[in-house]
Amino acid sequence: MLVISSRGPRNGLADAIRSMRDIPARVLPYAASTALTRTASAIAKTDLPDEMRRVFDRPTRYTLNSLRIQAATRQTLSASIWVKDDAGGGNKPENFLLPGVEGGSRGEKRFERALRYAGLLGAGERVMPGRQIELDANGNIPAALLRSVNAWAKSGAARKAKRTKDSKAANPRGYFLFGKPGARVRGIAQRSGPVVMPLLIFTKQPTYTSRLDFTGVNQRATERIFPAELDRAVNDLLSRRA
Numbered sequence: 001m002l003v004i005s006s007r008g009p010r011n012g013l014a015d016a017i018r019s020m021r022d023i024p025a026r027v028l029p030y031a032a033s034t035a036l037t038r039t040a041s042a043i044a045k046t047d048l049p050d051e052m053r054r055v056f057d058r059p060t061r062y063t064l065n066s067l068r069i070q071a072a073t074r075q076t077l078s079a080s081i082w083v084k085d086d087a088g089g090g091n092k093p094e095n096f097l098l099p100g101v102e103g104g105s106r107g108e109k110r111f112e113r114a115l116r117y118a119g120l121l122g123a124g125e126r127v128m129p130g131r132q133i134e135l136d137a138n139g140n141i142p143a144a145l146l147r148s149v150n151a152w153a154k155s156g157a158a159r160k161a162k163r164t165k166d167s168k169a170a171n172p173r174g175y176f177l178f179g180k181p182g183a184r185v186r187g188i189a190q191r192s193g194p195v196v197m198p199l200l201i202f203t204k205q206p207t208y209t210s211r212l213d214f215t216g217v218n219q220r221a222t223e224r225i226f227p228a229e230l231d232r233a234v235n236d237l238l239s240r241r242a
Contacts, residue, residue: 003078003079003080004036004039004040004043004072004078004079004080004081004218004222004226005036005077005078005079013032013036013222013226016226016227016230017032017230020230020234023234023238027234027237027238028234029074029077030074030233030237031230031233031234031236031237032072032074032077032230032233033071033072033073033074033076033077033079034072034229034233034236034237035226035229035230035232035233036072036077036078036079036226037069037071037072037079038225038229038232038233039079039221039222039225039226039229040069040070040071040072040079040080040081041069042221042225042229043081043217043218043221043222043225044067044068044069044081045067047217047218047221048067048081048212048214048217048218049064049065049067051212051213051217052064052212055100055211055212056100056211056212057139058137058138058139059138060138060140062093063093063096063097066083066084066093066097067081067082067083067084068081068082068083068084069081070082081218083097083098092107095107095108095109096109097212099208100208100210100211100212101210101211101212102210103207103208103209103210104207104208105205105206105207105208106126106205106206106208108126109126109127111127111146111149111150112125112127114150114153114154115127115149115150115153118150118153118154120153120177120188121202122181122202124204124205125202125203125204125205126202126203126204126205126206127141127187127200127201127202127203128200128201128202128203129141129199129200129201130187130189130197130198130199130200130201131198132197132198133145133197133199141200145199148173149175149188149199149200152173152175173190174190174191174192175188175189175190175191175199176188176189176190176191177189178198179202185201186201186202187199187200187201187202188200
């Protein structure tokens with residue numbers, strides 16, 4: 001969470017508000033809260049998504065739209081920017097954004113959890129794409145492939161594939177597990193006649209370095225945006241009272 005606040009004696013936003021000496025005192029709290037909310041909105045909609053595009057590899061629209069704001073009021077004189085914590089049945093944005101902000105390991109994705117529940121993916125393992133599969137426009141494993149593999153895993157055919165060679169009728173897509181737990185390389189591959197293609201590779205949980213300067217982008221953008229938004233809010237309020 002980022003907080004944009006006018007509170008504090010050594011605060012550039014407070015200085016900008018105090019510089020409005022000729023403005024009626026009753027107007028300033030309303031103007032400041034409006035300017036704070038507009039500033040937070042601009043950062044969440046433009047500045048932080050622009051930084052995501054710069055530091056991440058082809059972020060999805062879901063990632064770029066993963067921020068929300070809490071508006072300022074004349075009592076609080078602070079606005080907040082949050083990463084959405086609901087996923088609508090998918091992967092929570094905070095699970096994959098937090099490692100990019102603070103570094104460390106990422107959370108488990110929904111399809112990884114499904115593979116683990118099916119007994120295929122071990123604790124602490126994550127899934128990476130095989131080198132030969134065609135990724136989507138955002139550089140991710142295609143959703144259609146994940147759905148197909150998950151359906152195969154849930155059907156119980158995956159467990160059978162660990163012991164016997166499935167018939168084409170029982171496993172029309174030719175999926176099978178390769179490698180045993182603890183092996184250097186293991187995952188899910190697809191057999192089509194004599195051709196075998198590794199689709200999903202199981203790896204140890206990766207560790208990420210911090211890339212998205214959430215706080216720095218917020219501070220720089222606030223210093224740039226807030227003074228103009230405060231002027232605009234004051235003028236809007238005074239014109240209504242005229």
